[in-house]
Amino acid sequence: MQRIPMTAEGHQALDAELKNLKTVERPAIIAAIAEAREHGDLSENAEYHAAKEKQSFIEGRVAELEDKLARAEIIDMTKISGSKIVFGATVTIIDVESEKESTYRIVGEDEANIENGKISISSPLARALIGKEEGDEAEVSAPGGARAYEIASVEYE
Numbered sequence: 001m002q003r004i005p006m007t008a009e010g011h012q013a014l015d016a017e018l019k020n021l022k023t024v025e026r027p028a029i030i031a032a033i034a035e036a037r038e039h040g041d042l043s044e045n046a047e048y049h050a051a052k053e054k055q056s057f058i059e060g061r062v063a064e065l066e067d068k069l070a071r072a073e074i075i076d077m078t079k080i081s082g083s084k085i086v087f088g089a090t091v092t093i094i095d096v097e098s099e100k101e102s103t104y105r106i107v108g109e110d111e112a113n114i115e116n117g118k119i120s121i122s123s124p125l126a127r128a129l130i131g132k133e134e135g136d137e138a139e140v141s142a143p144g145g146a147r148a149y150e151i152a153s154v155e156y157e
Contacts, residue, residue: 003073005087005121006108011074014110018065021058029055068110080156083133087121090155091129096137096148105157106130125149 006014029051036048077088085091085106092103104119106129112120119126128138129151138149 001071004068004071004108004110005073005075006111007077007088008074010108010111011069011072014065014069014072018062018069021062021065025058026055026062029058077157082156083154085129085132085151085154087130088156089129090157092152093129093138093149094152096150101152 032051033048033055036042036045036051039045039047042048075087080086080088087106087108090103090105092101094101102117104117104125106121106126107118109120109122112118112123121127121130124142125138125140128140128149132138132151134151134154136151138151140147140149
């Protein structure tokens with residue numbers, strides 16, 4: 001069973017989503033199905049079919065979250081330090097061509113949100129940065145061709 005790395009915040013977010021699905025969404029959809037059944041013929045009841053489809057989605061997501069939480073490996077960010085880039089590092093990089101500076105934190109797959117400056121550990125950029133240090137260059141294969149980035153800083157929160 002492969003472990004899934006994530007931060008404590010990421011674990012809490014998945015746990016909160018799971019609790020919401022089980023305590024709010026699931027009971028609401030059960031009530032909606034019961035109400036739709038009262039409308040008569042199920043074969044032509046659009047409300048019933050929509051509710052059953054939503055129930056299927058919710059049950060699938062519950063199973064997925066339970067699996068991820070069971071396999072979660074919570075990385076304690078307070079115990080990570082050093083100059084090499086590893087999971088949890090906040091990295092400032094500079095595009096060698098455009099000289100555009102960007103800052104990203106390397107997090108678990110479910111926590112990734114590029115708008116919030118968080119990239120997945122499995123993303124091509126994160127994989128290129130892992131193991132590098134401040135001052136190193138990382139080359140990333142992108143759809144528009146290879147891009148080179150200079151690592152300006154590495155920090156751990």
